Amino acid sequence: MAELDEKYWSERYKSGLTGWDIGFPSTPIVQYLDQIVNKDVEILIPGAGNAYEAYYAFQSGFSNVHVLDISQEPLRNFKDKFPNFPSSNLHHGDFFEHHGSYNLILEQTFFCALNPSLRPKYVKKMSELLLKGGKLVGLLFNKEFNSPGPPFGGGIKEYQKLFHNSFEIDVMEECYNSIPARAGSEAFIRLINSKG
Numbered sequence: 001m002a003e004l005d006e007k008y009w010s011e012r013y014k015s016g017l018t019g020w021d022i023g024f025p026s027t028p029i030v031q032y033l034d035q036i037v038n039k040d041v042e043i044l045i046p047g048a049g050n051a052y053e054a055y056y057a058f059q060s061g062f063s064n065v066h067v068l069d070i071s072q073e074p075l076r077n078f079k080d081k082f083p084n085f086p087s088s089n090l091h092h093g094d095f096f097e098h099h100g101s102y103n104l105i106l107e108q109t110f111f112c113a114l115n116p117s118l119r120p121k122y123v124k125k126m127s128e129l130l131l132k133g134g135k136l137v138g139l140l141f142n143k144e145f146n147s148p149g150p151p152f153g154g155g156i157k158e159y160q161k162l163f164h165n166s167f168e169i170d171v172m173e174e175c176y177n178s179i180p181a182r183a184g185s186e187a188f189i190r191l192i193n194s195k196g
């Protein structure tokens with residue numbers, strides 16, 4: 001398997017091979033954000049790519065939205081498109097080396113982009129980045145893919161085992177409001193950090 005490093009992801013952006021990019025903020029995340037009253041919560045979107053959800057949150061009044069990606073390419077596009085978004089909240093770097101403390105982390109096709117051997121490390125890092133009681137919310141693929149990844153798939157049973165030591169599994173179920181192209185293939189998660 002190719003090494004899924006900065007070079008790999010930047011090449012994908014440069015050559016336009018970005019099949020994961022839906023081009024708008026994902027409906028389940030939008031609907032989740034719309035229910036949050038406290039707009040001061042610290043939000044992180046790791047592996048955010050073109051980060052449509054980040055701009056949606058920012059435009060909706062959330063004042064502490066952070067975008068993180070290992071590739072400069074989408075961060076540069078984001079900065080050009082949305083010059084009013086605070087550039088100090090655009091982080092170029094590796095999720096596993098990122099430091100911060102957040103109330104909410106949004107997951108949208110980042111988990112599936114990582115080599116599956118990194119999944120336990122992903123769970124540990126998410127738990128470290130979240131305050132105790134902080135939430136990891138978003139979407140995980142609830143299907144296997146036929147071709148070699150990324151994306152790498154999985155299923156709810158496997159995810160329950162993976163997360164249950166570090167998170168209270170508040171919601172982990174088939175997503176009812178996926179975008180049409182992903183209907184029936186994703187799980188919605190709302191996990192509460194039990195460590196911190």
Ligand SMILES: C[S@@+](CC[C@H](N)C(=O)[O-])C[C@H]1O[C@@H](n2cnc3c(N)ncnc32)[C@H](O)[C@@H]1O
Pocket residue numbers: 004009010020021022046047048049050051068069070071074093094095096108109110113114
């Ligand atoms: C499949 S794309 C998803 C992008 C975006 N979330 C979306 O749905 O359009 C995966 C993203 O994760 C980024 N990425 C991969 N490994 C990363 C890492 N270790 N740390 C931070 N970002 C990473 C890639 O550069 C890419 O933008």
